Amino acid sequence: xxxxxxxxxxxxxxxxxxxxxxxxxxxxxxxxxxxxxxxxxxxxxxxxxxxxxxxxxxxxxxxxxxxxxxxxxxxxxxxxxxxxxxxxxxxxxxxxxxxxxxxxxxxxxxxxxxxxxxxxxxxxxxxxxxxxxxxxxxxxxxxxxxxxxxxxxxxxxxxxxxxxxxxxxxxxxxxxxxxxxxxxxxxxxxxxxxxx
Numbered sequence: 001x002x003x004x005x006x007x008x009x010x011x012x013x014x015x016x017x018x019x020x021x022x023x024x025x026x027x028x029x030x031x032x033x034x035x036x037x038x039x040x041x042x043x044x045x046x047x048x049x050x051x052x053x054x055x056x057x058x059x060x061x062x063x064x065x066x067x068x069x070x071x072x073x074x075x076x077x078x079x080x081x082x083x084x085x086x087x088x089x090x091x092x093x094x095x096x097x098x099x100x101x102x103x104x105x106x107x108x109x110x111x112x113x114x115x116x117x118x119x120x121x122x123x124x125x126x127x128x129x130x131x132x133x134x135x136x137x138x139x140x141x142x143x144x145x146x147x148x149x150x151x152x153x154x155x156x157x158x159x160x161x162x163x164x165x166x167x168x169x170x171x172x173x174x175x176x177x178x179x180x181x182x183x184x185x186x187x188x189x190x191x192x193x194x195x196x
Contacts, residue, residue: 008106059105
């Protein structure tokens, strides 16, 4: 017998505890659920992100391809997080990034046009939209400041401290790329820390 899936729509709506009934009903009505396979892309570079994706189950990697043809990881989104190139979504301009599922993934998505309708009609929706934007902006800023103010070892330690549940789900290559170092350098850092 197949295991019953949790009600992901209910889980998603738990983010909005003070939202009014009318706004909640509208928000619920614009949600769609989709399953993705491992290695399947949510979005490709050059595409306009027409929906914002919320990870119910699984793991998504955001990356770009540099001039040498290397895939450079810039973020990971796991359960109860948004997987997005937010500037592309907000401005409805082509993204520079790929969003790839690195595990089988279940996503709830909301279309840009319907989200704008929610913002126009419900003050609650606008407030929660701002909170999501602040969360995404803070996450991106933290990564940039890590490169400006921290050593590679400090970036690794911060990642470990803030992402314990992800460590066994991300390959060393993806993690090294995210930290901005070679895989061998990451191995040396891990080896050095293990001896302490």
